[in-house]
Amino acid sequence: MKVKQQLNQLKPYQPGKPIEEVKREYRLETVIKLASNENPYGCSPLAQQAIMKELDYLALYPDGYSRALREALASHVGVNEKQLIFGNGSDEIVQIVCRAFLQKGTNTVMATPTFPQYRHNAVIEGAEVREIPLQDGHHHLEAMLAAIDDHTRVVWICSPNNPTGTYVNDVSLRAFLDKVPKHVLVVVDEAYYEYVQAEDYPNTVSLLQQYENMMILRTFSKAYGLAALRIGYGIAHEHILQAIEPAREPFNTSRLAQVAALAALNDQTFIEQCAQQNKQGLNQFYTFCDEHSLRYYKSEGNFILIDFGFSGDEVFTYLLQRGIIVRSGCALGFPTAVRITVGSPEQNETIIRVLTNMLKERSEQFCEETF
């Protein structure tokens, strides 16, 4: 048998290590997972209640149009109902976009390092992937523009960018959109939208009026705390969504995901509290980095990429042995860094204490070696 040859060049996605596995392997009672940008406060209790009520209907297919959620979300976001598409996580919308726009002979432009699923799905569709290195952790928009040609179909902007946490500001995004040819779809992935604090972060939904060739991706997996249920959405002009609709599975989001997302959406107090806690958590990490002269990018997401100046795998293993799971920068294109999800204040204190010990032990080791 022969699979598409593009698949041979792809490695399966490497998820953060599961908590249970780490407990067993290292014989630990408690393990903290700060690896996948999950919400340390879980989800709104209203979402759990909504799921309990929905359990009577598991025998029935979900509403393929997600009408109830669609109506509430349209009014929350401030768009018309037909300007929304739902996916089994925003991951699936990335897949749908690639299925719909890309094939051999086309190309797609993105930053590197960025969220790996853009590249992954584009490669499967046989498209050429043009990866433009970040400039000091930020999207290099001029170089991205220069990479666009007649065969470009999709440009990806991850803002805040995973794994750096940096964002594209309003002025830069507008200037970029002004220059992108109209035949190219610009996908702005705002998976961390609810956490953003920057004053000059663009209001992309309002930009849709001016720029028809744009699509915004958001998700219920991060701030809304519903990663297990797999539900995300895209916002775009109706004609774009109509055109890509045949590439979507008819029942791609489940009943439980739809009711939980609707209930979670109605609890904006929860989201605001999580965003506030996250901001304070980031400050805990900034203070730690500043005290130890470690380089980092200011983050608009719920994670921080810290450069330790030696192998990220080493930091990862040190933390893992002590019951803390993070992501090594080695797999993310930053070999001397780790990406840490902002946890609860206690979790943040714990990891900062362990990291402080690690730095102390290393500097003691160095002293011994030099004497």
Ligand SMILES: *Cc1c(COP(=O)(O)O)cnc(C)c1O
């Ligand atoms: C987590 C993440 C997603 C995927 O989220 P799902 O909705 O769970 O599929 C998309 N984009 C970025 C940048 C992310 O970090």
